[in-house]
Amino acid sequence: MKKTIVITGASKGIGFAIAKKFVENNFNIALCSRGENSLESAVKTLFEINSDVVIYSEVCDVSKKEELELFSKNVLTKFNTIDVLINNAGVFFPGEVHNEEEGVLEQMIETNLYSAYRMSRAIIPNMKKNKGGYIFNIASIAGLQAYPNGGSYGISKFAMIGMGKALRQELINFNIKVCNVMPGAVFTASWEAVDLPKERFIDADDIASLVFNAYSLSDSTVVEDIIVRPQLGDI
Ligand code: NAP
Numbered sequence: 427m428k429k430t431i432v433i434t435g436a437s438k439g440i441g442f443a444i445a446k447k448f449v450e451n452n453f454n455i456a457l458c459s460r461g462e463n464s465l466e467s468a469v470k471t472l473f474e475i476n477s478d479v480v481i482y483s484e485v486c487d488v489s490k491k492e493e494l495e496l497f498s499k500n501v502l503t504k505f506n507t508i509d510v511l512i513n514n515a516g517v518f519f520p521g522e523v524h525n526e527e528e529g530v531l532e533q534m535i536e537t538n539l540y541s542a543y544r545m546s547r548a549i550i551p552n553m554k555k556n557k558g559g560y561i562f563n564i565a566s567i568a569g570l571q572a573y574p575n576g577g578s579y580g581i582s583k584f585a586m587i588g589m590g591k592a593l594r595q596e597l598i599n600f601n602i603k604v605c606n607v608m609p610g611a612v613f614t615a616s617w618e619a620v621d622l623p624k625e626r627f628i629d630a631d632d633i634a635s636l637v638f639n640a641y642s643l644s645d646s647t648v649v650e651d652i653i654v655r656p657q658l659g660d661i
Contacts, residue, residue, distance in 0.1 A: 430510075441564075457483050458484045502548070513586075537582075546561060566583040569587040611661040
């Protein structure tokens with residue numbers, strides 16, 4: 427029987443790279459994003475990669491509690507078993523804690539942290555019922571150390587890593603694995619405006635391979651943390 431992966435924010439960037447990797451490997455998939463056109467185009471590409479899998483997509487703003495609840499409910503109606511959850515959707519607004527605009531922290535906490543918290547809480551009962559699962563939180567190096575202009579983004583990612591560590595301990599006896607993924611700069615739309623060569627960044631497909639390889643290890647092994655940086659160091 428085919429396995430199923432759920433990815434938040436998978437129309438582009440790291441989420442889309444992970445989607446392609448798992449679809450290539452014959453996983454059914456549920457994905458969401460806010461933009462309808464980019465989501466449609468992502469689904470089209472995924473279908474071209476593998477037309478044998480079930481692809482469920484939904485326009486959903488994961489920072490809105492009701493929309494996320496509807497997405498998770500629809501996913502659980504569509505698929506009996508969720509094998510992998512990737513908490514990926516995230517936004518980065520540069521700024522400094524002490525002088526960034528009012529509301530920036532709230533926006534990033536809602537999108538980067540609460541979406542992962544709510545999505546995990548929605549999907550974990552299914553994983554418990556099916557006695558297994560793997561949750562990957564796409565955090566950031568910015569959740570391990572502070573960066574200039576990293577402001578509230580860093581707060582949201584430090585908190586996400588804390589959540590992942592808590593879940594790891596809570597789920598240890600339910601055969602549900604939890605991994606915090608902490609990449610440095612990955613070449614995605616987030617970096618388009620920066621005048622640096624692609625070679626200066628991590629390739630999003632490498633994040634997908636790391637996640638897939640971690641998932642593919644034997645049942646008795648868990649990868650708790652993935653720390654990955656551009657070869658030439660942080661940007
Ligand atoms: P990206 O290229 O901008 O893609 C983000 C994806 O998430 C898109 O599909 C986007 O689609 C979706 N998304 C954003 N906000 C959403 C929302 N509120 N509801 C639903 N979907 C939403 O970003 P990325 O660089 O791949 O980043 C993905 C994750 O990796 C983020 O959590 C980010 O913090 C983390 N990360 C990135 C880097 C990096 O250097 N790129 C490094 C470390 C960690 P829509 O805009 O259409 O909603």
